[in-house]
Amino acid sequence: MKTRHLLAPALLAASGIAMAAPDLGQAAKQATNWTAISMFAIFVVFTLFITKWAAAKTRSASDFYTAGGGITGFQNGLAIAGDFMSAASFLGISAAVFLDGFDGLIYAIGFLVGWPVITFLMAERLRNLGRFTFADVAAYRFHQKPIRVFAASGTLVVVAFYLIAQMVGAGQLIKLLFGLEYWIAVVIVGILMMVYVLFGGMTATTWVQIIKAVMLLAGASFMAFSVLAQYNFSPEKLFATATEVHAKGDSIMGPGTFLKDPISAISFGMALMFGTAGLPHILMRFFTVPSAKEARKSVLWATTWIGYFYILIFIIGFGAIVLVGTNPDFKDGAGKLLGGNNMAAVHLAKAVGGDIFLGFISAVAFATILAVVAGLTLSGASAVSHDLYATVFKKGKANSADELKVSKITTIALGVIAVLLGIAFEKQNVAFMVSLAFAIAASANFPVLFMSVLWSKCTTRGATIGGFLGLATAVILTIVSKSVWVDVLGNASAIFPYTSPAIFSMAVGFFGIWFFSVTDKSPRAAIDKAGFEAQEVRSETGIGAAAASAH
């Protein structure tokens, strides 16, 4: 039965691609689209077989949310790295390096430095206290309802912004790479993502992410290798040539205009560093491994792969400067890059590996978006089914089958919403959305998680009010900053002068939690504080954690 359900959307998607391509392909260009489309089709068929295999293993809510805890540290590390190596970082950061040189590396480093902080302060405690979502940890000793409502809001807001950015990116990218209509691309992403999550849950989502991570790392390694090979593996020669041919000359070898002022620099760094430790779809991955040991191994692998990937991206960006920027074939009449600057890495793929490799990289870029949106959707669905439905609505008495059903309904709802929003935002500038997601995660989710686990005097009231204050501050300051107030709403100048709100909104979040906890004299506050000792023992040793996941 399951097989038929799974194959039908696959055929639908495949035939959709096959039928849509020829007429649109003529209007766009080149036969290379066919290579990309067939490679992507192979990826899709392969991942659907994995989904079929995963579906057989996805029986309970626990299987759905955490793959039954059966992922190894190495696999989980690749999956986490996959969540981070989105199309935005592959195409966006290489484009930033192509345009400004070193500034692109400053941006990339920000995404990496949150990992050690997660490892040292959070990973172990998360693993020992939680089961499915980060709300399990944040709400451990508190009154469940308010904290769960907060955590679910924090999750859904972060997921929504991240998802819209990915969907719009997918539509634009596919339009360029495959020559498909924008809306068709968005619908394909939406349908495939729903199939993965609905039938395969976390097992399928993780394996799709792992396969994509391996493909992306292999492709990027080949590109960086080919670039360096042309310069006898001497970075010096590559940099020397780049400074000769780049319009900005020597200035690409040092920091430029990316960090406008020190406050923006620190604030942006904080959003990236602490935001990573508050992203719900990342935190969820700590529950897919069987032990704290494996959880630590997974962060080490993730950090290693992501660090390696960003070094590759830097080389790829410089490769694009020397091999793409100097080649008129990749430019239009006005001397601009065909398809926009985000195409720098894609053009480089053609320059070093020809049409076949270009097809491979295009397929990988599409697969990347697919894998990332699947993880986001799963995380949003768990917030609704586990935090809102099972804990708040059913007061912890929901049975696994009903909870699973609610997650699946939510997955469909989120898929439909993502497609609609993706289409609605087609012409909008969504560049601010990923940074906003990080700023919210850093200002709302992270402070609540951190204080509830480490501060004995934190109370339900403090965590809930402080968390919402951090969330609201991050959103409001982003709206009145340049990226929305000027770039989206079209006002002349921004009210909030800095690039990122994090330094202020994180302070508001932490202050709110502190203030509304110390002034909390309610009977509930006494229970919250009394619960700290037991929580601390479990978070440090894991005693009681195994028993909790057995029932």
Next chain:
Amino acid sequence: MDQDVVQRVKSDPDYRKLVAKRSRFGWILTWSMMVVYYGFTLLCAFDKEFMGSRIGEGAMTWAIPLGVFVIVFTVVVTAIYVRRANGEYDALTDAIKARAAKGEKVAA
């Protein structure tokens, strides 16, 4: 978790040793990461001239090796922590757990 177990674990000298050592080590590494990263960020924001200056005769500037250093440092501190936590700290944790479990049986 039953309050007896909590108290028994809390009074275990190994537990106190584990928590003190691990959190001290974790915070030292966290601060070292912050110093390296924010130091790098501030250098990029304040001293663009130094970052953009050439190291030797060639095109290579200070910015590039420093940037790569931050990436390598990030991976290395994570590796140092994970190695110690998966060895020394886990051994301590297992001992504490074993004692807590034994105590439970006696109490029951």
